Each structure stands twice: as C-alpha cells, then as structure tokens.
Amino acid sequence: MSNHDALSSGRRRPAGLLALACAIPILLGACISAKQCKPDLSLRIMKIDANEVDLAFRNKIQASREVSGGRPGFAAGGGCGCSN
Amino acid sequence: MFQLALVHALALSAFGAQDFSPSSVHRTATDGDRNYARIAFNFYDQKDHGGNPNKNDSIRVWEPVLLVVPSMSDKWTGKFKLQGDVIASSTVGTDATTTASGAKRSPLLPGEAFFRTEAAAFYAWSDQLTVGGGLIYSTEPDYKSRGVYLQSTFDLPSHNDTFLLKATGFFDALDLNFFDDTSGGSDHRRTLALGPGWTHIFGPGTVGMINWDFTSQQGFLATPINSVKAAGTEVREILPDSRIRNAIHARVRQLMSPTWAVEPGIGYYHDSWGATAWNFEITSTWEARPAELYVEPSFRFHTQTAVDYFVPDSAASIPEFRTQDADLDKYMSGTFGLNFILPHTTWTGEYSEFNFGADLTWRSDGLDSFTLTVGYMWKY
Numbered sequence: 346m347s348n349h350d351a352l353s354s355g356r357r358r359p360a361g362l363l364a365l366a367c368a369i370p371i372l373l374g375a376c377i378s379a380k381q382c383k384p385d386l387s388l389r390i391m392k393i394d395a396n397e398v399d400l401a402f403r404n405k406i407q408a409s410r411e412v413s414g415g416r417p418g419f420a421a422g423g424g425c426g427c428s429n
Numbered sequence: 430m431f432q433l434a435l436v437h438a439l440a441l442s443a444f445g446a447q448d449f450s451p452s453s454v455h456r457t458a459t460d461g462d463r464n465y466a467r468i469a470f471n472f473y474d475q476k477d478h479g480g481n482p483n484k485n486d487s488i489r490v491w492e493p494v495l496l497v498v499p500s501m502s503d504k505w506t507g508k509f510k511l512q513g514d515v516i517a518s519s520t521v522g523t524d525a526t527t528t529a530s531g532a533k534r535s536p537l538l539p540g541e542a543f544f545r546t547e548a549a550a551f552y553a554w555s556d557q558l559t560v561g562g563g564l565i566y567s568t569e570p571d572y573k574s575r576g577v578y579l580q581s582t583f584d585l586p587s588h589n590d591t592f593l594l595k596a597t598g599f600f601d602a603l604d605l606n607f608f609d610d611t612s613g614g615s616d617h618r619r620t621l622a623l624g625p626g627w628t629h630i631f632g633p634g635t636v637g638m639i640n641w642d643f644t645s646q647q648g649f650l651a652t653p654i655n656s657v658k659a660a661g662t663e664v665r666e667i668l669p670d671s672r673i674r675n676a677i678h679a680r681v682r683q684l685m686s687p688t689w690a691v692e693p694g695i696g697y698y699h700d701s702w703g704a705t706a707w708n709f710e711i712t713s714t715w716e717a718r719p720a721e722l723y724v725e726p727s728f729r730f731h732t733q734t735a736v737d738y739f740v741p742d743s744a745a746s747i748p749e750f751r752t753q754d755a756d757l758d759k760y761m762s763g764t765f766g767l768n769f770i771l772p773h774t775t776w777t778g779e780y781s782e783f784n785f786g787a788d789l790t791w792r793s794d795g796l797d798s799f800t801l802t803v804g805y806m807w808k809y
Contacts, residue, residue, distance in 0.1 A: 389723065389772075390690040390714040391636065393682055396784065398469045398494050399768075399802055401512075403788075406473060406800065410756050412733045413698035413706040417640035417678035418595065418624050 467496040469804035479795020480755030482742065483658045486796055489517035506551045508563065514543035543569035549578075557584040571604040571653070593626035593640075603649055607665050608656040616649035634684030644674040657751045659744040666752045668738060673701040680710075688716035703737035704757070712766075720773055725786070727766040735759040755794055764790040768802070780808040 394400045400416065408415030415421065470493055477487035495511045549563025558581065565576035580595035599620040605613030626640040648670060655666035680694030691713050698706040710729035717724045736757045738750040768786030773779055788800045 388684070388687070388690075388716075390688065390716055391634075391682055391684055393636070393638070393680070393692065396467075396770075396804065396806075398467050398496050398804060399784070399786075402469070402471045402492065402494070402800070402802060405514075406798075407731075410475075410796075410798075411706065411731060411762075412700070412704040412736065412757055413696070413708070413731075414642070414644065414674055414676060417642060417676065417696065418626065419642075421620055421622070421644050421646065421674060 464499045465806055465808040466498070467494070467804060467806045469494045469496075469802060471803075472801040473798065474800075475796060475798035477795075478797060479792075480758075481753050483656065483663075483753065484755075486755060491515045491517050501550075504553050506553075506561075508547070508549040508551070510545075510547040512545040512547075514569075516541045541570050543567065557586070558582070565599075571606055572601065574599055574601040576600070589630045591628045593624070593628070595622075595624040595626075597622040597624070601648075603653065605649070605653045608654055608663075609665075613653070618646065618648040618650060620644060620646045631681075635681065637679070637681040639679040640677070642674070642676040642678075644672075644676075646672040646674070651752070652754060655752065655754055657740050657747065657753050659740050659742055659753075660746050662747065664747055664751070666754065667750055668736075668752055669702065669750055671701070675699055688719075690714045698733075700736075702757075704734055706731065706733035708732070721771065723770040723772075725766075725768040725770065727764075727768075729764040729766075730761070731764075732761040733759065755796060758794065760796075761793040762790055764788055782806040 389395070401419075404416040404419045407413070408419065408421060470491070473488070473490040473492070475486060475488050477485055480486045492512065492514050494513075497507075497509045499507045499509075501507050545565065545567035547563055547565045549561060551559060551561030553559050560579075560581045562577070562579040565574070565578070567574045567576075576597065576599040578595060578597040580593070582591055582593045584591050597620070599618075601618040601620070603616050603618060605616055607613060622642060622644040624640060624642045626638060628636065628638040630636050650670060650672055651666045651668040653665075656663050657666055676696065676698040678694065678696040680692055682690055682692040684690050691711065693711045694709070696706075696708040696710075698704070708729060708731040710727065712725060712727040715724045716722075736752065738748070738752050739758050740748065740751045740753055742753075766786065766788040768784060770782065770784045772782040782805070784802070784804045784806075786802050790798045790800075792798075
C-alpha cells in the first residue's frame with residue numbers, strides 16, 4: 346500500500362467531516378494545530394497548476410482572447426502577432 | 430518537509446514552472462523525485478457568431494506539445510519544450526485574404542503554423558533559495574520572438590512563506606503586411622515584465638497565493654492585418670506605441686476532505702490603454718478513485734471594458750488611434766471546464782499519467798469557443 350493509500354483509506358468519512366470542521370475556522374482565520382488536521386497538504390489534490398503544459402495552453406488562449414494578458418506569472422507578448 | 434515541498438511547488442506554479450523546481454518535482458504522496466516527459470495534443474475552436482463584422486474570427490488550431498524535464502544532478506534541473514500551433518481552418522468557403530463581395534478577412538490561413546522552443550535550467554542554491562532562467566524562441570508568419578527570463582524563489586526559515594520574482598523580456602520582430610495588401614516593412618515590439626509573488630500556508634489544509642504582474646510594452650503594438658471600418662471608409666488599425674499593464678491575482682486552495690479540494694480565485698487588471706478586467710474562478714479537485722482517477726470541474730467568469738481607442742461601426746469620424754478588434758472591446762465570458770486525470774492506472778503504468786479534458790466558453794459578443802486537451806506524462 347502506498348503512502349497515498351494509507352492517507353486515504355479507512356478513514357474517509359470521519360476524516361472528511363474532521364477536515365470540513367477544520368476548514369471553517371481556518372477560513373475564519375483561526376489557528377489550528379497540525380495535530381487536529383492531518384498534514385494533507387502533500388496530497389495531489391492540493392497541487393495548484395500541477396500540469397504545466399495544460400496551464401500554458403490555457404494561458405495562451407486567455408492572453409490572445411482577453412485584454413488582460415493571460416494567467417498570472419505569464420508575461421504578455423512573445424509570439425502572438427496580435428494587439429493583446 | 431511536505432510543507433517545504435508544497436510551498437516550492439505552489440510558488441513556482443504561479444509562474445508556470447512548478448514542474449521543474451529541483452525541490453518540488455512530484456512531491457506528492459505517490460510521486461517520487463523522477464525525471465519526466467509530457468506530450469499533449471490540444472485543440473481550440475472558435476466560431477464567428479459575432480464580434481467585428483468586418484473580420485473573420487472563426488478559427489481552429491491544433492497544438493502538439495512536448496515537454497522534457499530532466500534532473501541533471503542533485504542541484505540542477507533542466508527543461509526543454511517544443512510547441513506548435515497549426516491552423517486547421519480559419520474561414521469557411523472563401524479565400525480569407527480577399528474582401529470581394531464583403532467577405533470577412535481572417536488574419537491567419539489554414540496550414541500556417543506557430544512554433545515555439547524553450548530551454549531552461551534551475552539551480553537549487555540551498556534548501557531556501559532556487560534560481561534559474563531560460564531562453565525562448567518562437568516564430569509564426571510575419572512574426573519572430575526572442576525571449577529570456579530569470580526567476581528566483583526564496584523560502585523563509587519557517588517554510589510557511591515563499592517569495593518569488595520573475596523577470597521576463599520578449600524582443601519581437603514583425604513584418605507589417607496590412608489589410609489592403611500593402612506592406613510597411615518591418616518593425617519591433619519589446620515586452621519587459623516583472624512578476625513578484627507570495628505564497629503562504631495558512632494551516633494544514635489551506636494555502637494562499639498572490640501574484641502581481643507588471644508589464645511594459647514598446648514598439649508596434651497593433652495587429653497589422655486588422656482594419657477599422659467606419660465613417661464610410663476603411664483604414665489600418667493604429668494603436669499607441671507604449672502600454673503599461675498591471676494585473677493582480679489571488680487564490681486560496683482549501684482542503685475540504687482527504688479527497689476533495691476547492692480553489693477559488695480572483696483577478697484584477699488595468700492598463701494604460703484604459704482597459705479594466707475582472708475575473709473570478711473556482712476549481713474543484715475530487716479524487717474519485719483512490720490514486721486512480723481525479724475529476725476537476727472548473728468555472729471562470731471574465732469581464733472586461735473596451736480600450737479607449739475602440740471605434741464603433743457607427744462612429745462619425747476616424748480618430749488617430751483606433752481599433753475594432755473584438756478582443757479589445759467590452760464583453761463578458763464564462764468558461765466551464767472538466768478535466769480527468771488518471772495516474773498509476775494498470776493500463777498507463779505505475780510511472781505514467783494520462784489526462785484529458787474540455788473547456789466550453791460562452792462570450793457575450795458571440796465569439797464562443799471550446800477546447801479539447803489530451804496529455805500523457807511518463808516518468809523515467
């Protein structure tokens with residue numbers, strides 16, 4: 346069993362309720378110890394923009410079709426012969 | 430350690446670079462530090478059901494992409510990327526470059542292609558500091574671009590905060606082929622951008638990030654093939670030779686359960702041409718089958734004002750600076766997306782991943798579009 350399986354299996358429903366209970370005070374700015382909520386920041390579902398190729402494709406579309414220049418972190422210009 | 434790796438990954442992801450950070454490659458519960466390659470085929474289709482009545486905005490594009498990220502040593506990571514955009518079709522039934530009988534023009538022709546290459550290297554100076562940079566070259570008909578970027582990430586000792594800085598320059602050359610089949614020789618476009626960012630871990634299940642992009646552009650900033658038709662005449666699009674752009678974007682990723690995360694975000698943009706834009710987006714990632722299937726629905730709302738130089742068809746006179754580019758006009762759009770990720774399945778293998786998805790965009794001016802993406806990643 347992988348680490349991921351170990352993190353996921355056998356406690357999905359109670360852990361889900363616990364995480365949900367933790368999420369509300371977190372959003373409200375409360376401080377919660379790591380022991381109360383498991384350190385699941387390493388989970389894949391917590392990765393932002395995990396696929397660079399997909400991210401670049403979305404950026405190119407937004408950069409060429411919107412006035413706002415694309416995704417954060419991408420400079421305008423660089424191969425688009427348009428006024429965006 | 431997980432927090433350190435996550436901060437690196439999230440911070441670099443703000444610059445589209447999370448996959449090649451020496452300290453962040455595949456720091457998930459199931460992935461190890463392995464070299465990898467991605468191949469993808471993307472498709473974009475936009476229908477011309479509105480927008481500029483004098484221009485054909487219908488277009489279909491195929492985009493093959495190859496990305497290779499090798500770990501060259503404990504400290505060095507490389508990145509090599511090849512990308513092509515092939516115009517599958519850009520108009521229906523007419524020669525896109527003619528204007529006879531009022532046929533709409535299209536700036537691109539079927540078979541034309543855009544190519545882009547990128548090579549980069551990143552060095553892990555310490556467990557807190559990463560530096561790197563890359564070179565980009567891209568070419569398409571009438572347009573060539575040379576780009577360079579440098580970036581650095583720095584973790585505070587607590588590893589709960591990462592600061593990022595990316596500087597980018599594009600130095601582009603254009604052949605000026607105008608709508609009326611005349612040529613204006615060649616010109617240039619220079620883009621300089623600075624992108625600071627901050628990522629902060631609020632708690633065991635909450636990560637936030639904020640990015641600011643400052644961009645300065647100089648040179649020929651109009652689209653040569655575009656025209657403006659009003660007051661009984663048709664003239665070239667002319668826009669100022671400088672543009673200052675500011676964009677700020679913030680988002681928070683919240684773990685709702687061990688198998689479900691939600692990421693809302695908000696963005697604001699303003700530039701010296703008078704355009705303002707807002708966007709709101711939310712992405713949800715659900716682990717539908719443990720380590721085998723992830724489902725990612727998303728929604729993005731975008732609204733923008735027109736640039737000051739936008740000229741309506743009904744204008745009585747032609748101003749010095751003018752455009753009728755529908756993408757520089759006022760409009761709203763909504764994009765619905767659905768992506769599927771299949772890692773470690775029996776048929777893709779332990780060290781590979783398959784993903785596919787689609788986006789559907791509705792625009793208030795009728796220029797609706799959709800995209801399809803298919804990708805495969807191989808860790809070696």
